[in-house]
Amino acid sequence: MTNLPKIGKPATNALNTINITTLEQVAQLDEHNLAKLHGMGPKAIGILKEALLEQGLSFSQLDEDLKNVKFTVLGDLKCDNAPKRRIIRDIVIASIVGDEKCLTEWLTDDLV
Known part of the structure; x- marks a missing residue:
């Protein structure tokens, strides 16, 4: 399991709140809903995206039908x-x- 990169305390706390502690777990999330977490900003998402790519991983692809859902x-x-x-x-x-x-x-x- 690959540790999370340094993404700042608010973003790290946001992931810890939902029990995400590794890049492999981050890869199971989609970028759209990840951005809705309190403390998760564009900079942290960019760092996570880059770290995922370095490990041959990527964010989950959100089902197109779910993009219009107004809650997570x-x-x-x-x-x-x-x-x-x-x-x-x-x-x-x-x-x-x-x-x-x-x-x-x-x-x-x-x-x-």
């Missing part, structure tokens, strides 16, 4: 410790991908 879901999608958080995560993802079965399962008339 960040977090550990593998975390299953909090059932309510998991339910909210699943509803948000189902909304984005259009999974009507999941939505009708959770979004009932008695939802509070």
Whole structure:
């Protein structure tokens, strides 16, 4: 695993907040959503892009359909410790991908 380059404390903190500590993990992110993180500026993104290229890596390519989404879901999608958080995560993802079965399962008339 390749360590992150020096990108400044605010950008490093932004990545640490979402548990990103290596370039390989950065390569799983897309540049569009990475830029939405508080503390992540164009200079840090440029440094990360250059470091990725040096390792033969690149940012993930954002699906064109998702570019119009006005929000970003960040977090550990593998975390299953909090059932309510998991339910909210699943509803948000189902909304984005259009999974009507999941939505009708959770979004009932008695939802509070």
